[in-house]
Amino acid sequence: MSEASAPHAADRRELTAAQRNAVAELLRVSPVADELGRRFVRAGHELHLVGGSVRDALLGRLGDDLDFCTDAHPDETLRILKGWAESIWETGREFGTIGAQRDGLRLEVTTFRAESYDQVSRNPVVVYGTSLDEDLKRRDFTINAMAVSLPEHRFTDPHGGLDDLSAKVIRTPSTPGESFGDDPLRMLRAARFAAQLRFAVHPDVHRAMTEMAADLDRITAERIRDEFTKLLCGADPITGLRLLVDTGLAERFLPELTGLKLEIDEHAQHKDVYEHTLTVVSNAVSHEDDGCDFVLRMAALLHDVGKPATKAVGSDGRVSFHHHEVVGARLTKARMKAMRYPKEITAKVTALVALHLRFYGYGRGEWTDSAVRRYVADAGDLLPRLHKLTRSDCTTRNRRKAAQLAADYDALEDRIARIAAEEDLARVRPDLDGNAIMELLGVPPGPVVGRAWKHLKELRLEHGPLDRDAAEVELLRWARAEGLVD
Known part of the structure; x- marks a missing residue:
């Protein structure tokens, strides 16, 4: 580090502490890393711990995935790893990377690179480099452009990454x-x-x-x-x-996110829907149980994307966004498809966006047990996330209103629990299965069975569970109305 770029005295103490953390972290994995370094040196090559591994070590949070760079080409790296690594994979070989596992650590060894884009193509052109300095210069950020050479633990930081790490x-x-x-x-x-x-x-x-x-x-x-x-x-x-x-x-x-910046929230509780959305995302993070729940966070981010297209101003000057959850669900599905998210993830996020307004109105005493059953049935496995999303969406600054909404949702969850205990609400289904329907109506498998099953499910949602005799009476009543039986 040059004298001109040296940190203040206070920073020196901070960096020294950071370096002590790094040494402690590196010692934790050094038996494997140093052993691998010695194998490369014996083969006439260099090996350096680089990138996020060095950054995270300096932050005191080095994980079990370690990144290395070397002057050895992939074929040579394979020869060095064989007989030493517990397993080896070559999925990144076209980019010069060979993966391996040893003593619970995942190791990726990449040949020095000097890759660049041709300013037109979508994929990098990989060209092998010849030196550590060249490799570090091509990296994305200075905090990822530091290296620890193995096995001697020599620290290399040509671009001031340590200073930037300290300055955050x-x-x-x-x-x-x-x-x-x-x-x-x-x-x-x-x-x-x-x-x-x-x-x-x-x-x-x-x-x-x-x-x-x-x-x-x-x-x-x-x-x-x-x-x-x-x-x-x-x-x-x-x-x-x-x-x-x-x-x-x-x-x-993701233009829908930028679009929210222009839409004023109907309650004027935030300067715009964009700010409200960011608050909902922050709330959703606070409601997570363990680690990131991407589906919940994405639903929180996109829950109001239907508002720009549904904005209307009434004669009293109040802004409304009627049915924005329906439009939002459609936009969410299209955007996530364009971003190439898996269908199952897209379906979950879309369903949460479509359902996020369903709760409002519950506090007015309008919900029957039937409405509660439908709420649970429509949410299915997403019900716990829907609970969290709905609570996250309450961002009013009016403390009394916020307390009332929270109390209303507490009451709804209690009601769901009560009905679930009585009716096995988690698996709402008809009181007669397909075999019973075919036997009673004397019909083969086909569309009629599906229609009958749907009718019985609607009855189940509306009235709760029926005993076998009552369910058969209702099925025959429906069949007669459909002209299926005399």
């Missing part, structure tokens, strides 16, 4: 324009690291993200999806989401 700032090794020009996904990664680490982006990085946002169009939907998922699952997703909107990046792949 995200900066690029080369100019932001060069870095983002090589890989535009790095702009989204900057927002992701801001969310994960609670760091701020350097003003030059923020400026480049704004000026080059359109370059994100060169990146495949799958790569954008994966980075966005990590961002939303970060410790502070709100910071990351604000960066996406403020820089214009959200407009490139």
Whole structure:
């Protein structure tokens, strides 16, 4: 570190503490890492712990996934690993990466790289580099451009990553324009690291993200999806989401989020629906039981995306968004499909968006037991998440109103529990199965059985469970009305 870039005295104490943490973390894995380093040295090659592994070690949170770089090419790396690693995989071989497992640690060893984009294609062109310095310079951010050489534990930090780690700032090794020009996904990664680490982006990085946002169009939907998922699952997703909107990046792949910024909330409790949405996401995070619940967070983010299309101003000046949950569910499904999310994840998020308003009105005493059964049946396995989303959506600053909404939802959950205990509400189904329907009506498998089953389920939802005799009477009554029996 040059004298000009040396930190203040107070920072030296902080960095020394950070380095002590790093040493402790590295010692935890060093028997494996050092042993691997010695194998590479004996084979005439270098091995360095790099990237997120060094960053996380300095933060005192090194995990069990370790990243290394080397001058050895993949074939040579394979020869070094064989007979030592417990298992080996080559799924990243085209990018110069060989994976291995040893003593519970997942190791990825990548040949020095000097990859770049041709400014047109969507995928990087991988060119092997020749030195550690060249490899570190091509990395996305300075906090990921540090290395620990093995087995001697020599620390290399040519771009001031340690200073930036202490200052909690995200900066690029080369100019932001060069870095983002090589890989535009790095702009989204900057927002992701801001969310994960609670760091701020350097003003030059923020400026480049704004000026080059359109370059994100060169990146495949799958790569954008994966980075966005990590961002939303970060410790502070709100910071990351604000960066996406403020820089214009959200407009490139999630324009519905930016669109919310223009819509005024009907209760005037926030300056716009965008701010309300960010509050709901923050609330949803606080309601999680253990780790990130992506489905819940995504539903919180998209629950009001139908408002811009349904905005109406009444004669009294009040703003309304009638049926925005229906429109929002349709928009959610389309957007998540465009982002290449799996169908099952998309279906869950879409269902939560469609259901998020169902609760309102319960406090007016309008719900029968039938309505409660339908609420549970429509939510299905999503009911626990729907509970959390509905509670997260209560962002009113009126304390009395907030307390009343919370009490109403407490009452609904208590009512659900009571009815569930009486009726096995978690598995609402007809009182006669398909075999019983076919036997009683004398019909073969086919559409008639499906229609009869649906009719009996509606009765079950409306009136609760029926005994066998009563269910058979109702089925025959329906069959006669349908002209199926005399």
